[in-house]
Amino acid sequence: MDSVKAGVLGLLLVIAAWGDIKRHRIPNILILTGLVLAILLGAWQAGFPGLLSAGGGFALGLAAFLPFYLLRALGAGDVKLMAVVGGFLGPSGLPGAILGTFLAGGVMALALALHAGKLGQMLKNIKAMLTNGMIDVSLKQMPIMEAGPQSVGKLPYAVAIATGTLGFLVLRYIGWM
Numbered sequence: 745m746d747s748v749k750a751g752v753l754g755l756l757l758v759i760a761a762w763g764d765i766k767r768h769r770i771p772n773i774l775i776l777t778g779l780v781l782a783i784l785l786g787a788w789q790a791g792f793p794g795l796l797s798a799g800g801g802f803a804l805g806l807a808a809f810l811p812f813y814l815l816r817a818l819g820a821g822d823v824k825l826m827a828v829v830g831g832f833l834g835p836s837g838l839p840g841a842i843l844g845t846f847l848a849g850g851v852m853a854l855a856l857a858l859h860a861g862k863l864g865q866m867l868k869n870i871k872a873m874l875t876n877g878m879i880d881v882s883l884k885q886m887p888i889m890e891a892g893p894q895s896v897g898k899l900p901y902a903v904a905i906a907t908g909t910l911g912f913l914v915l916r917y918i919g920w921m
Contacts, residue, residue, distance in 0.1 A: 752781055768898065782801075847908060
């Protein structure tokens with residue numbers, strides 16, 4: 745990824761994270777802007793293959809996070825933001841960003857639970873979700889997160905997406921990935 749693409753993606757991620765912290769939402773205009781820029785930059789840099797890479801990355805990012813939206817674990821804005829990340833990184837770069845995002849999200853969730861003094865409740869919630877999910881799968885049903893567990897707090901997941909993606913890009917730039 746060249747510096748122009750990385751800079752544009754970084755700026756979009758910072759704006760999305762800031763908006764998620766302040767307003768608990770990611771504006772659709774930011775998502776649309778990101779999608780258009782990912783497609784234009786991909787086509788500008790590599791022609792038709794770049795366009796295909798942007799489209800494939802967008803679809804893969806959407807597909808990777810859509811199940812979490814269906815399970816009510818993430819908001820629609822988070823799913824669309826990861827799709828935009830996929831548009832910039834393409835299918836080959838997206839798995840590293842997803843892994844970084846999951847790691848950042850886990851650390852953030854743990855920090856939030858510790859700060860709020862709700863680590864025990866968080867562990868109970870995880871146990872309940874895994875147990876209920878395994879039961880649903882064994883009954884050949886779609887696992888659904890119900891309103892049973894007591895929430896530990898609201899996590900602005902755009903921050904995890906930004907941190908994980910930018911962390912992945914830095915590690916790739918310095919040759920560690």
